[in-house]
Amino acid sequence: MTEITGAPVCPPAVTELRDRVAAFVRERVMPGEPVLDAGGPEAATLLRSLQREARAEGLWALPLPAELGGQDLPLASYAHVAEAEGASDHGPAALGSAPLLDALMLWRHGTPAVRDRYPARLAAGDLRACYAMTEPGVPGTDPFLTATRAVPRDGGGWRVSGRKWFTSAAADADLVTVLARTDGEAPDREGLSLLLVPARTPGFRVVRELPVLGAGGQWEIALDDVAVDAAHLVGERGEALAVAGERLQLGRTLRCLRWLGQARRAFDLMRERAATRTGSRGPLGDLQLIQRHVFESLLALRTTRPLVYEAVARLDAGLDARVEVGLAKVAAARTLQQVADAAIQVHGAEGLGPDTPLPALFRTGRAARILDGPDELHIASVARRALRMP
Numbered sequence: 595m596t597e598i599t600g601a602p603v604c605p606p607a608v609t610e611l612r613d614r615v616a617a618f619v620r621e622r623v624m625p626g627e628p629v630l631d632a633g634g635p636e637a638a639t640l641l642r643s644l645q646r647e648a649r650a651e652g653l654w655a656l657p658l659p660a661e662l663g664g665q666d667l668p669l670a671s672y673a674h675v676a677e678a679e680g681a682s683d684h685g686p687a688a689l690g691s692a693p694l695l696d697a698l699m700l701w702r703h704g705t706p707a708v709r710d711r712y713p714a715r716l717a718a719g720d721l722r723a724c725y726a727m728t729e730p731g732v733p734g735t736d737p738f739l740t741a742t743r744a745v746p747r748d749g750g751g752w753r754v755s756g757r758k759w760f761t762s763a764a765a766d767a768d769l770v771t772v773l774a775r776t777d778g779e780a781p782d783r784e785g786l787s788l789l790l791v792p793a794r795t796p797g798f799r800v801v802r803e804l805p806v807l808g809a810g811g812q813w814e815i816a817l818d819d820v821a822v823d824a825a826h827l828v829g830e831r832g833e834a835l836a837v838a839g840e841r842l843q844l845g846r847t848l849r850c851l852r853w854l855g856q857a858r859r860a861f862d863l864m865r866e867r868a869a870t871r872t873g874s875r876g877p878l879g880d881l882q883l884i885q886r887h888v889f890e891s892l893l894a895l896r897t898t899r900p901l902v903y904e905a906v907a908r909l910d911a912g913l914d915a916r917v918e919v920g921l922a923k924v925a926a927a928r929t930l931q932q933v934a935d936a937a938i939q940v941h942g943a944e945g946l947g948p949d950t951p952l953p954a955l956f957r958t959g960r961a962a963r964i965l966d967g968p969d970e971l972h973i974a975s976v977a978r979r980a981l982r983m984p
């Protein structure tokens with residue numbers, strides 16, 4: 595039977611793994627979402643227990659390199675798993691895929707000291723990392739204006755001062771990768787570097803949580819004259835945007851896959867509701883205006899998915915994927931917002947209340963249109979490239 599979300603179909607070699615991950619997320623992670631969403635010690639205990647189960651079942655760290663203790667699943671195969679895993683926001687953390695971006699970045703661009711010390715521990719879930727580029731008072735879409743400054747320290751290394759915000763998971767992080775200006779002045783296009791800051795370093799401080807449409811997980815942080823080792827420079831001095839660009843390409847693509855999984859989840863809830871909610875004229879699904887929600891949602895899913903997989907294929911082949919990732923990112927964010935919105939509508943007031951995951955799915959879809967670069971940035975960048983295409 596054709597899969598509801600259409601092409602591309604999951605390759606037979608990956609189907610069993612994808613289905614096991616989907617079952618794990620559906621049966622173990624989703625029931626724990628209220629606890630995991632609330633955060634705090636109870637959430638941490640539940641997450642650790644899910645991680646133990648994932649390890650025991652051979653589902654741990656599937657996309658991470660084998661050198662770091664992962665299972666080396668190539669991106670083209672992992673993509674199908676990522677959709678299943680990402681159907682819950684907590685899936686990637688429960689299954690050990692969440693550290694992929696940080697572990698890979700430090701593994702590829704860290705100094706020998708950093709490579710020895712951190713990526714494998716991140717992959718094992720023993721350390722947690724976050725990534726801090728966006729700053730209060732400065733447009734995140736224009737990194738050349740970054741105000742955080744790192745100045746050389748007597749005897750080597752750096753002293754970093756600045757403020758970052760909307761840093762996901764900063765309060766629980768052991769390591770924070772910080773974008774800072776090491777040379778020149780804003781808005782010079784050169785002179786930005788990435789520095790790895792251990793969160794326990796004096797001068798590092800979590801300022802406050804920034805709930806996004808009511809949900810936690812984003813934080814404002816301050817760095818006041820924080821001393822950072824010379825060995826904690828990530829990539830070359832002044833080359834931050836090359837490393838960040840590599841990270842963002844993969845990061846955006848992984849997010850698109852997870853958003854597809856969440857959009858599929860909202861779509862399934864909508865179908866179930868349309869089939870089971872019955873009024874005096876029969877089931878909701880018999881009403882043409884409800885059928886229109888189903889049609890538009892399926893159309894969005896089926897047209898977005900090939901775009902996301904085109905980005906996956908180009909990244910997997912090591913090709914320039916800027917146009918494909920830009921198209922996929924805008925389409926996947928819109929799709930999640932649209933399908934979650936339609937599913938809420940079909941559920942009536944219940945869709946806005948606490949008894950379904952639809953408010954969380956809608957919130958993620960809305961935030962998706964801003965995080966990792968707002969829609970406008972990708973639209974402008976894809977359009978500029980399209981205008982130059984032969």
Ligand SMILES: Cc1cc2nc3c(=O)[nH]c(=O)nc-3n(C[C@H](O)[C@H](O)[C@H](O)COP(=O)(O)OP(=O)(O)OC[C@H]3O[C@@H](n4cnc5c(N)ncnc54)[C@H](O)[C@@H]3O)c2cc1C
Nearest residue numbers: 725726727728733734735760761762961965966967968970
């Ligand atoms: C849930 C969530 C998680 C996040 N996690 C992180 C994180 O972990 N680390 C991190 O560093 N950041 C994170 N962010 C921040 C996010 O990456 C930034 O919000 C985003 O890059 C936009 O930057 P900004 O908010 O400063 O908006 P601005 O740059 O001020 O842009 C505001 C608006 O201006 C318009 N605009 C901007 N540029 C253009 C353009 N070229 N053309 C037309 N219009 C334009 C758009 O409408 C845009 O939405 C997160 C944000 C959210 C919501």
